[in-house]
Amino acid sequence: TIAAIWAQALGLERVGLHDNFFDLGGHSLHLITVHGRLVSELGTSIPMVDLFRFPTVSALAQHLSDGGADDKPAPEDTSEKLSAGKTRLARLQARRKGK
Numbered sequence: 001t002i003a004a005i006w007a008q009a010l011g012l013e014r015v016g017l018h019d020n021f022f023d024l025g026g027h028s029l030h031l032i033t034v035h036g037r038l039v040s041e042l043g044t045s046i047p048m049v050d051l052f053r054f055p056t057v058s059a060l061a062q063h064l065s066d067g068g069a070d071d072k073p074a075p076e077d078t079s080e081k082l083s084a085g086k087t088r089l090a091r092l093q094a095r096r097k098g099k
Contacts, residue, residue, distance in 0.1 A: 003057045005037045017058040021051070036093065 003015040009030050010021075021031075031051050038046055042064070054060040 001041055002038065002061055005034055005041065006057065009033045009037070015057060017061075018056050021055045 003017070006019075006021060006024070006026070007013065007015045010024050010026055012024065015024065021034075026034075031048065035046065035048050035051060038051075044064075046064070050063060051060070054063045
């Protein structure tokens with residue numbers, strides 16, 4: 001699921017387990033899209049910072065399977081960035097829905 005979401009967001013045919021999201025051309029705006037899709041498809045809360053901390057499909061999958069999606073709050077120094085990212089994500093989703 002993670003690899004498919006990354007591939008779609010990056011416009012790639014395939015993403016391997018050990019490919020680094022950022023080495024593939026990903027950047028913070030791509031992460032906003034990826035974050036929304038992951039939360040929606042996996043049905044869990046994932047701190048945005050985890051997508052930076054675990055930049056490969058393998059590392060992120062392992063982290064999520066270890067229960068990392070809900071167990072750790074974002075560090076305080078990134079909470080403002082996460083809030084801003086969620087606001088941007090909400091605006092992007094609203095635009096896509098034509099609102």
